[in-house]
Amino acid sequence: xxxxxxxxxxxxxxxxxxxxxxxxxxxxxxxxxxxxxxxxxxxxxxxxxxxxxxxxxxxxxxxxxxxxxxxxxxxxxxxxxxxxxxxxxxxxxxxxxxxxxxxxxxxxxxxxxxxxxxxxxxxxxxxxxxxxxxxxxxxxxxxxxxxxxxxxxxxxxxxxxxxxxxxxxxxxxxxxxxxxxxxxxxxxxxxxxxxxxxxxxxxxxxxxxxxxxxxxxxxxxxxxxxxxxxxxxxxxxxxxxxxxxxxxxxxxxxxxxxxxxxxxxxxxxxxxxxxxxxxxxxxxxxxxxxxxxxxxxxxxxxxxxxxxxxxxxxxxxxxxxxxxxxxxxxxxxxxxxxxxxxxxxxxxxxxxxxxxxxxxxxxxxxxxxxxxxxxxxxxxxxxxxxxxxxxxxxxxxxxxxxxxxxxxxxxxxxxxxxxxxxxxxxxxxxxxxxxxxxxxxxxxxxxxxxxxxxxxxxxxxxxxxxxxxxxxxxxxxxxxxxxxxxxxxxxxxxxxxxxxxxxxxxxxxxxxxxxxxxxxxxxxxxxxxxxxxxxxxxxxxxxxxxxxxxxxxxxxxxxxxxxxxxxxxxxxxxxxxxxxxxxxxxxxxxxxxxxxxxxxxxxxxxxxxxxxxxxxxxxxxxxxxxxxxxxxxxxxxxxxxxxxxxxxxxxxxxxxxxxxxxxxxxxx
Amino acid sequence: xxxxxxxxxxxxxxxxxxxxxxxxxxxxxxxxxxxxxxxxxxxxxxxxxxxxxxxxxxxxxxxxxxxxxxxxxxxxxxxxxxxxxxxxxxxxxxxxxxxxxxxxxxxxxxxxxxxxxxxxxxxxxxxxxxxxxxxxxxxxxxxxxxxxxxxxxxxxxxxxxxxxxxxxxxxxxxxxxxxxxxxxxxxxxxxxxxxxxxxxxxxxxxxxxxxxxxxxxxxxxxxxxxxxxxxxxxxxxxxxxxxxxxxxxxxxxxxxxxxxxxxxxxxxxxxxxxxxxxxxxxxxxxxxxxxxxxxx
Numbered sequence: 001x002x003x004x005x006x007x008x009x010x011x012x013x014x015x016x017x018x019x020x021x022x023x024x025x026x027x028x029x030x031x032x033x034x035x036x037x038x039x040x041x042x043x044x045x046x047x048x049x050x051x052x053x054x055x056x057x058x059x060x061x062x063x064x065x066x067x068x069x070x071x072x073x074x075x076x077x078x079x080x081x082x083x084x085x086x087x088x089x090x091x092x093x094x095x096x097x098x099x100x101x102x103x104x105x106x107x108x109x110x111x112x113x114x115x116x117x118x119x120x121x122x123x124x125x126x127x128x129x130x131x132x133x134x135x136x137x138x139x140x141x142x143x144x145x146x147x148x149x150x151x152x153x154x155x156x157x158x159x160x161x162x163x164x165x166x167x168x169x170x171x172x173x174x175x176x177x178x179x180x181x182x183x184x185x186x187x188x189x190x191x192x193x194x195x196x197x198x199x200x201x202x203x204x205x206x207x208x209x210x211x212x213x214x215x216x217x218x219x220x221x222x223x224x225x226x227x228x229x230x231x232x233x234x235x236x237x238x239x240x241x242x243x244x245x246x247x248x249x250x251x252x253x254x255x256x257x258x259x260x261x262x263x264x265x266x267x268x269x270x271x272x273x274x275x276x277x278x279x280x281x282x283x284x285x286x287x288x289x290x291x292x293x294x295x296x297x298x299x300x301x302x303x304x305x306x307x308x309x310x311x312x313x314x315x316x317x318x319x320x321x322x323x324x325x326x327x328x329x330x331x332x333x334x335x336x337x338x339x340x341x342x343x344x345x346x347x348x349x350x351x352x353x354x355x356x357x358x359x360x361x362x363x364x365x366x367x368x369x370x371x372x373x374x375x376x377x378x379x380x381x382x383x384x385x386x387x388x389x390x391x392x393x394x395x396x397x398x399x400x401x402x403x404x405x406x407x408x409x410x411x412x413x414x415x416x417x418x419x420x421x422x423x424x425x426x427x428x429x430x431x432x433x434x435x436x437x438x439x440x441x442x443x444x445x446x447x448x449x450x451x452x453x454x455x456x457x458x459x460x461x462x463x464x465x466x467x468x469x470x471x472x473x474x475x476x477x478x479x480x481x482x483x484x485x486x487x488x489x490x491x492x493x494x495x496x497x498x499x500x501x502x503x504x505x506x507x508x509x510x511x512x513x514x515x516x517x518x519x520x521x522x523x524x525x526x527x528x529x530x531x532x533x534x535x536x537x538x539x540x541x542x543x544x545x546x547x548x549x550x551x552x553x554x555x556x557x558x559x560x561x562x563x564x565x566x567x568x569x570x571x572x573x574x575x576x577x578x579x580x581x582x583x584x585x586x587x588x589x590x591x592x593x594x595x596x597x598x599x600x601x602x603x604x605x606x607x608x609x610x611x612x613x614x615x616x617x618x619x620x621x622x623x624x625x626x627x628x629x630x631x632x633x634x635x636x637x638x639x640x641x642x643x644x645x646x647x648x649x650x651x652x653x654x655x656x657x658x659x660x661x662x663x664x665x666x667x668x
Numbered sequence: 669x670x671x672x673x674x675x676x677x678x679x680x681x682x683x684x685x686x687x688x689x690x691x692x693x694x695x696x697x698x699x700x701x702x703x704x705x706x707x708x709x710x711x712x713x714x715x716x717x718x719x720x721x722x723x724x725x726x727x728x729x730x731x732x733x734x735x736x737x738x739x740x741x742x743x744x745x746x747x748x749x750x751x752x753x754x755x756x757x758x759x760x761x762x763x764x765x766x767x768x769x770x771x772x773x774x775x776x777x778x779x780x781x782x783x784x785x786x787x788x789x790x791x792x793x794x795x796x797x798x799x800x801x802x803x804x805x806x807x808x809x810x811x812x813x814x815x816x817x818x819x820x821x822x823x824x825x826x827x828x829x830x831x832x833x834x835x836x837x838x839x840x841x842x843x844x845x846x847x848x849x850x851x852x853x854x855x856x857x858x859x860x861x862x863x864x865x866x867x868x869x870x871x872x873x874x875x876x877x878x879x880x881x882x883x884x885x886x887x888x889x890x891x892x893x894x895x896x897x898x899x900x901x902x903x904x905x906x907x908x909x910x911x912x913x914x915x916x917x918x919x920x921x922x923x924x925x926x927x928x929x930x931x932x933x934x935x936x937x938x939x940x941x942x943x944x945x946x947x948x949x950x951x952x953x954x955x956x957x958x959x960x961x962x963x964x
Contacts, residue, residue, distance in 0.1 A: 429778075450768060451761035460757055463801070467808045472950040475805055476798075479946070480939065483797035490768060490790040494775030498783070499729050562749065562758060566765070569738070590728045592779035592869055607778070621780045624787045629932070 001057045003045040004119060004188055007133070011038060011181035015174035024169070028144050031173055032513075035137035038180060042133020046126040050539050053546070054122035054253070056190070064118075068197040069106045073099055075197075075204045079226060082207075088223055094230040098200075101237040109244035110193050117251055118191040123543040127395065128187040128315055131402045134524065136180045136307040138517045142410050143176060143299035145511030149417040150297050154213075165213035172212060176303065179205040183308045187315055190251045192240045199236055199276070199312065203229040206309055209300040210293045221292030228289045232279030239272035252319060259323040263337070270323055271339045271650065273316065278343070278647075281313030281376045284350045285640030290373060294365045298413030301365060305372045306406035311398065314376055317343065317383035318394055322547055324386030326469070342650030344384025344474060346643045350377030352477040353639035355484040360630040362623065364412045364422045367488060368405065371448065374481065375401045375455070381478075382462055385469055388548040393462035395540050396532070400454035403528050404447035407521035411441040414514050418506045424492050425622060429500035434507035438496050440522050445493045447525050449485050452563040452570065454529045491623045501586045501600070529567060533560045673752035673817065680751040680887065681744060688883025689713050691890075695920055702924045717879050723872035729776045733874045739769035740881040747888040753817025756804045763888070766881070767793050774866035785865025788853035791931055795850075795938040796840035802946040803837055803892070806830040809953055819898055827896040829953060834896045836945035838915055840938055844889050846882075847923040850934050890916060 014034035021027035049055055076099035083091035121129075147169050157164035182205060185198030203226060211222030244250045247265060249258050259266035282290035293304055304310060317324075324340035351374045358370035375397060382394035414437055415430065416422040431438040447453045459482065466475045528535070591598040594609035599616065602608045611617045693710035700707025709715070727733055746762035749755070767789070774786030804814055810829045811818040819826060827834050843850040854865035862868075867878055890912045897908035929937075 451758075451765045456761060460761070463757070463805065464808065464814075467805055470954055472947075472954065475950075476802075476943065476946050479798035479801040479805075479942070482801065483794045486764070486768075486797060487790050487794040490771055490793070491787055493768075494772055494783070494786055494790075497772055498775050498778060499731075500778065562745070562754075566742070566745070566762070569741070570765075586729055586777070590726065592728055592777055593781065593863065594779075595781075595863065619780060621783055624791070629935075 001119070003041055004057070004121070004184075006041055007038065007045065007129070007184045008181050008188070010034065010041070011177040011184075014038075015177040015181075018174040018177065019170050021170055027170060027173060031140055031144055031177075034177060035140045038137045039134050042129045042184075045121070046130045046133075049121045050123055050126045051542075052123075054120050056117040057119040058116060065106070065110065065193070068194050069102065072102045072197045072200055075200050076102065078204060079207070079230070083223070083226075086219065086223065088227075091223060091227050091230065094227060094234065098230060098234055098237065101234060101241065102196075105193060105196075105237060105241050105244070109241055110250055113244050113248055113250045115191050115250060117253065118194065119188055120190045120253065121188055123539050124315070124318060124395065125187045127399060127539070128311070129184065131307045131311065131399070132180055132183045132187070135402055135406050135521065136183065136303060138520045138524075139299050139302045139307070139406060139410070140173070140176050140180075141513050142302070142413075142517030143173065143297075145514035145517075146297065146299050146413055146417070147172065148511060153417070163215055165215070168212070172209070172297075175205050175208050176299070179209075179303060179308055183312065186312045190253055192236075192243070192250050192252055192255070195252070196233070196236055196240055199280075200233050202280075202309055202312060203233060206293065206300075206304055209304070210296045212296055212300065215295070218295045221289075221295050224292050225289040228279050228286045232276040232286075235272040235279075236276035239269035239276070242272070243269045256320065256322050263323065266323060267337075267339065270320065273320060274339050274343050275647070277313040277316040277320075278346060278380065279313070281310050281317070281380060282373050283313075283346050283377060283380060284353065284373075284636075284643040287350065287354065287373045287636075287640075291366065291369050294363075294369055298365070298409055298416065301368075302406050302409035302413070305368065305409060306402045310372065310376055311402065314379045314383065314394070314398060317380055318391060318398075321383045321386045321391055321394070324384050326385070326471075338650035340384045340386060342646045344381045344471070345646045347377040347380030347382075347384060348474045348477045349639055349642055349646070350374065351381065352377075352481040352484075353635050355481040355488070356630050357632050357635050358488045359484055360625050360627045360632050361488075362424050362625060364416075364424050364427065364492075365409075367424065367492065368408055368412065371485070371488075372401070372405060374485070375405075378459070378462060378478070381474060382465065385465060385471060385474075386548065387465055387469055388544045389461060389468065390465040391544040391547055392536070392540055393458050393465055395544070396454060396458035396461065396536075399528055399535075400447065400458060400525075403521065403525040404444050404453075404455065407440065407444040407447070407518065407525055410514070410518050410521060411437055411444055414510055414518070415441070418510065424495055427492075427496050429498050429503060430496040431498070432500040432503050433505060434510075435505070437507050437510070437518075440518055441496055442493060443522055443525065445489050446570070447529070449482075449489045450570075452529070452566040453525075454532055457532060457563065495623055499586050526571065530564070533564075673754070676751035676753060677748035680747045680884075684744075684747060684887045685880055685883045688885075688887045689717075691886055691916070692883060695916075698917070698920050699924060702921070713879065713883070717876045720871075720876035720879070721873055725872055725874075727871070727874060728779075728869050732773045732776050732870065733877075735769050735773040735776070736870070736874050736877045736881075739766045739773065740877050740884070742766035742769065743881050743884045743888070747884055747891070750816060750888060750891060753815060753820070755814040756807050756816050757814045759816075759888075760800050760804055763885075764793065764797070770866065770878075770881075773870070777869040779869045781863040781868040782866060784862050785853050785868065788862075788931065789866050791935065792843050792850070792853055795935055796843045798939065799836045799840045799942040799945070802942060802950075803830075803833055805946075806833040806949070809950070816895060819895055820900065822899050825897050825899040825904060830896070830949055832945040832949035834893075836941050837892060837896070838918075839941045841889060841893065841915070842919060842922060843934070843938065845886065845919055847919050849922070849926040849929045850938075851928060852931055852934060855928070 014030055017030045018027050021030060076095050079095040080092055083095060151167050151169065154164040179202060182198045182201035186195055189195045189198065207222050207226045210225055211218045240250060243255055247258055249255050255266065259270060279286045290310065294301060324343065326337055326341050354370045354374040354377065358367050361367045361370060379394045379397045382390040412422060415427060415434065418434060419426050448455050450456060463475065463478060591600060596612060597610040599608045599610060606618050607620065608616050608618050690710060692713040696712060697707035697710060742762050743766040746759045746766060749762065750759045771786045771789045774782045774789060806826065808814055810826055811822060846854060854867055867875060870878060893915050894908035894912045897911045898904045
């Protein structure tokens with residue numbers, strides 16, 4: 001309990017220290033020290049609870065209730081103030097509703113509900129604590145180096161008289177650290193009213209981080225994020241109010257147990273909670289907020305995508321997964337569970353559509369964003385399917401996605417500062433210009449989709465889980481989505497691994513904190529892949545089978561041994577080759593075949609060759625984006641509409657069922 | 669792991685390339701006859717590779733050879749797992765890794781021809797990958813697992829429960845065997861509009877490895893076709909061999925009678941076939957096996 005308190009309070013203290021730091025040096029020291037402390041504390045906490053059942057803590061007092069109420073109202077007031085001053089009446093109205101509902105919850109409901117287990121930790125929350133504590137604080141360390149470059153660049157822009165972000169780094173780091181605190185709260189609190197406050201806090205933190213540069217675009221995107229997540233937050237609040245007043249339950253674990261016995265009573269709050277989780281996890285049609293978040297400095301994106309924010313959404317869904325599954329089997333005659341069906345369909349459609357849209361993107365951060373949304377879709381699908389093996393797959397997808405995606409974002413951030421663009425086309429020949437960074441980026445990309453890395457093994461398990469439950473439509477969507485995934489990652493990987501002649505190495509000026517974070521992320525990714533059999537047998541499989549009875553399908557030991565051998569080969573051979581042959585440089589004696597006489601690069605840096613008529617021909621090459629076939633706007637709209645339809649139908653069903661059962665008083 | 673799986677894996681590793689080489693030679697003879705020519709010696713592919721191996725290494729990017737060697741290694745591993753009766757999904761993922769390494773090797777030089785070839789190669793993977801995954805799902809539905817060894821103890825051969833999946837596999841086999849009309853990345857026969865596509869900048873020993881990989885792959889993919897026809901009866905293996913021979917002949921016939929298509933046609937037709945085959949076949953399977961369960 002002490003460490004839990006530390007993890008929630010200490011980042012806030014560190015945030016305040018950042019806020020009042022008089023200079024850069026002191027702030028950086030604070031970030032270094034607090035990031036290390038948070039990482040160590042989370043490892044200590046998690047190591048005690050990774051294996052074994054749940055541990056509960058009472059910890060509930062009305063004083064804390066009041067503190068959370070004040071925080072919640074303060075957050076609402078902040079949104080009201082910002083939206084009013086920006087003339088956003090709709091958002092102001094949403095914030096007012098939210099404030100009102102929070103008061104209803106506090107004064108009308110939670111006072112009468114008895115809370116005996118306010119905080120709890122089990123294997124899943126331990127894994128989340130590790131992801132937040134290690135990856136999240138690693139990103140904070142990375143941000144130290146990144147923000148130096150970022151603000152330098154902004155200062156140059158300002159000197160040229162262009163629009164530039166003022167230096168508000170104290171606030172930036174404070175919010176990053178506060179974000180971690182809020183995330184720890186979400187994964188550790190069992191009292192849904194407390195969880196709600198933390199849920200709102202992450203929304204407001206990302207609002208600030210997205211709008212950091214204060215440009216018109218950033219502000220606009222920050223407001224888009226806030227209205228979408230406010231809607232989700234209102235859904236969450238309504239769910240808690242309903243659950244507290246009708247079921248007299250306000251703890252998440254008891255809510256789940258209640259639902260297992262009488263599913264029809266929990267159907268409406270379950271639908272509302274799933275809605276909140278889907279908005280947070282940026283599922284279609286709410287995916288646009290995560291794309292808009294790309295305007296923020298890259299550490300923000302890394303934090304939102306890998307260890308915080310969107311992961312809160314899927315975490316909640318995994319928590320609720322015992323209530324999922326396409327059929328309600330608690331009653332005598334099995335009926336369809338509309339919430340689970342819509343959740344898994346929304347997730348799966350999002351996976352398919354976003355994977356395909358990613359083909360048409362050349363902006364590295366947008367590719368990463370679409371890939372994040374797609375992978376979250378897959379996790380959401382697994383949670384919706386709700387069998388033990390689907391939960392196994394969901395948890396591993398969560399782990400590997402966090403590790404590989406944070407590495408990729410940090411690589412893109414560093415490349416952007418040294419290449420001058422975040423366009424994948426400009427990452428051409430990165431292996432010659434930034435060899436170390438390119439290898440790390442290649443590792444991250446491989447980690448997202450290639451055997452023998454973890455994401456692929458998790459997908460393999462997901463495929464087995466869907467086949468076992470007879471989810472044919474979902475398997476078919478998974479098949480096409482995975483194929484699209486292969487294409488967009490491969491063309492990016494090929495682009496950065498193409499070698500060049502006579503280019504300068506530009507990675508010598510990368511700051512030390514960036515390298516530290518990059519290497520830590522890469523190590524986490526490789527370690528989690530290598531340790532997969534161990535993590536599976538001692539942590540995830542027992543957890544999934546405790547949550548849901550049923551056998552856990554997983555790759556057999558034979559398969560895992562073959563995978564491990566493959567991993568060793570894939571990781572070591574390229575390294576050995578690189579050390580022996582200077583893989584990043586081309587043979588000086590040869591020119592590539594050009595159907596004419598290749599002349600190499602001319603003085604303007606353009607490739608040329610002498611054509612068959614003797615003239616000098618300039619040429620350039622670009623990757624393939626197929627914009628006409630995989631049009632972003634069109635696909636985005638279609639996917640959004642389908643998801644809305646699916647969700648509306650299911651919410652209508654859920655409401656109808658609860659309504660009928662409430663009055664008839666019989667379980668359907 | 670039993671004796672039979674070790675024998676199966678070893679047989680593939682040792683006999684696979686010999687068989688693949690002879691199949692390639694026969695392919696060239698049959699193709700020549702279809703075109704009214706005599707054609708080369710049946711061992712011509714072997715002589716070609718021997719000649720390539722004797723050449724001096726003149727690689728634009730030395731790392732390319734290492735990647736091709738890794739790619740060959742994983743193609744061999746995939747085939748060995750398949751003929752050992754291992755998990756079909758593992759086979760798919762390993763052979764996909766081999767394809768990826770091959771594509772990256774194409775990307776490693778700044779040659780525009782090689783790069784366009786590599787991109788088209790990646791597109792080809794995108795075209796056939798859904799169908800290959802559905803084959804794995806078909807095995808799972810029929811046997812309750814992904815292991816190919818369980819097909820040998822089944823009562824009904826896979827083609828009995830998954831006929832449309834079989835048709836889909838045969839369709840995308842044209843892409844996997846680099847046959848016209850789907851040989852957009854790297855034509856197997858002559859010079860095409862992007863020269864030699866992915867392998868434009870490969871020569872000598874590197875190119876020889878690519879050829880050897882093609883031998884292994886041919887045997888592996890024909891093995892996938894044969895897998896649909898086997899069951900617990902030993903006689904079924906003969907039937908499988910006959911079906912493989914027929915499918916292979918049909919591929920050569922198609923290769924010689926259809927002009928190369930544009931990538932849009934390839935993508936739409938292969939995804940269309942995969943979609944129809946999987947939806948119809950899996951729906952029927954569920955309907956017949958569980959009496960009309962609702963399918964999501």
